[in-house]
Amino acid sequence: MNTLQFALILSLGWLALISPDVHISTAMAAEKSAPPNILFIFSDDLAYQAISAYGDERKLLETPHIDRVAKEGIRFDRCVVTNSICGPCRATILTGKYSHKNGFYNNSNSRFDSTQTTFPKLFKSQGYSTALIGKWHLVSEPTGFDHWEILPGQGIYYNPPMIANGQKVQRQGYVTDIITDRSIDWLKNRDKSKPFLLMAQHKAPHREWSPALRHLGFNKDKPFAEPATLFDQYKDRAQAVVDHDMGIDRTFTKLDAKFVPPPGINSTQLEEWNKYYLPRNNAFEAAHLQGQDLVRWRYHRYMHDYLACVKAVDESVGRLLQTLDEEGLAENTLVVVTSDQGFYLGEHGWFDKRWIFEESLRTPLLARWPAAIPAGRTNGQIVSLLDIAQTFLDVARIEAPADMQGASLLPLLKGDTPADWRKSLYYRYYEYPSPHRVKPHYGVVTDRYKLVHYEGTGEGEWELLDRQVDPQEVKSFHNDPAYAQTMTELKDEIRSLQKVVDDQTPPPAKAYGNAPLEWSPFGPLK
Missing domain, CATH: 3.40.720.10 (Alkaline Phosphatase, subunit A)
Structure with missing residues (x-):
């Protein structure tokens, strides 16, 4: 040194x-x-x-x-x-x-x-x-x-x-x-x-x-708070929203509900699994729940899992x-x-x-x-x-x-x-109809608004969501005269963003997965 x-x-x-x-x-x-x-x-x-x-x-x-x-x-x-x-x-x-x-x-x-x-x-x-x-x-x-x-x-x-x-x-x-x-x-x-x-x-x-087995019963059967829109009826919404297959009321399988054990589980693990689920499943079957009571049971089972x-x-x-x-x-x-x-x-x-x-x-x-x-x-x-x-x-x-x-x-x-x-940000979803029947759609997202176009034959459908007025997104304002200027501005923004991200030509037919071929990739922006 x-x-x-x-x-x-x-x-x-x-x-x-x-x-x-x-x-x-x-x-x-x-x-x-x-x-x-x-x-x-x-x-x-x-x-x-x-x-x-x-x-x-x-x-x-x-x-x-x-x-x-x-x-x-x-x-x-x-x-x-x-x-x-x-x-x-x-x-x-x-x-x-x-x-x-x-x-x-x-x-x-x-x-x-x-x-x-x-x-x-x-x-x-x-x-x-x-x-x-x-x-x-x-x-x-x-x-x-x-x-x-x-x-x-x-x-x-x-x-x-x-x-x-x-x-x-x-x-x-x-x-x-x-x-x-x-x-x-x-x-x-x-x-x-x-x-x-x-x-x-x-x-x-x-x-x-x-x-994981260590987390079974972590909430000690305490009910979970429910979302305000658990029983949403989809009023004032596009038909695309109504026509879905991802509801707790309609799409909940036995595997989802744990009436069937998960794939791959071994006999030792299954024994502990059954200690938790079987008594609760038996109680459910004895109750014969229907309607909103059935939805609530499924919701709480879903939230626990x-x-x-x-x-x-x-x-x-x-x-x-x-x-x-x-x-x-x-x-x-x-x-x-x-x-x-x-x-x-x-x-x-x-x-x-x-x-x-x-x-x-x-x-x-x-x-x-x-x-x-x-x-x-x-x-x-x-x-x-x-x-x-x-x-x-x-x-x-x-x-x-x-x-x-x-x-x-x-x-x-x-x-x-x-x-x-x-x-703003451009959004586009493709996969249809399986699983869940969520129609292909594209749109623009801003801090306050979402303008959505559901693709299909003809002109398709539009929805305008205003998160400031309706934070739970249960209503579309696209036909409200008070939002006419907003609709025009957001359609222009979609056009602009499609140019920016270079999404102006139809995608290949396979982009839609299992969609019928008559679906058009872009409805007219009118």
Whole structure:
């Protein structure tokens, strides 16, 4: 050690004695200059109403670990999707493109084109260790990852088979725990000479909402608060809304209701499963419930099962955050918690998603990055899963391809809103008629309004929703003379957005899945 080095060490030590913050700020500066790690925690069908950080008035569940991300980072209150269905949302996240650009339109017959550019490929090319563990649901095999272990198709909750780097493996246990265990194992044994991108992607809380055994009866049979629109009659709405097949009153199967055990469950697990469900199922059958009483029973069974699945996801988030702490990675790791879209928890009498309406359009989005993001903030700007790819690339200082269609959230993460930030977003849903008979539709979303066009023969149908006047979205104002100017302005906005995202030509017939061929992709904008 020469004299200069000794003097420098002595001076830094003296400064640390005078001000303990000097060491902390020096460490933080070093962290900020290093390439950040990214941990993407992704659930399937996770409703914002089920996360206590979002303050739903029903107070359905406490999620302390997900809430921790919000408390130590930022909560986005208006994250919306471009096509509210699982596979298309995943393709949009990977590519930063709308469905009509990445080619994955629906869950019926789409297959992800793995030759196209994705942000994990770009991360890998720039020296990141990349891994994907959990639900994939894009048919083709993952690309751009040093390591991947996925559920085939939708996957199952108990003892799921998985595919690890192309090889079939059989896992034992509960799927959320397995995905968490495998993710933690990769984190601890990764190539530590490189920054990392880890995508931990849960099946839960996807239908049929099979809880972990430890969470059976977590609410001690206490009734859940009901949404105000549980018995929505769909008055003053388009026929497209009336003609659905996703109601708790009409679409609830024996598997949903737990009169049939979940696939893959073994005899030991089934014994404990039956101890909880059989007495309650017998009581239900003896009661001979009808009408609204039957709907209420199904709603409470649904809420118990769905929220129990969310509890396991919340525990997973806690374990992953703890691992970052133990490995000394928390400071310079961007943690993002989100879902492929929102989900109905009984609103309008529904489960599932698909619609442009609020509960399915809006998805939770929370982020924490101690080295760069101020803690404890919320953001109400219109953001989207379309923005994830460009955000991650921006955070890692990797150039984004020019044909990506989102915008980086990095300024918003740091507390700044660009002057030209979006005021509206274009939405388009395709899959019809199965499952659930949700008609293909497109529209525009603003802070206050949604203008929706349901596709079909002839002119189709329109709806105009005003969230300021009607936050529960139970009435359409499209024929109200007082909204004539608003209708004109929003139709113009749809035209403008269709040009911006280059959605002005009919998609291939297969985009609609099982739709009748006479369906026209664009009704006239009159």
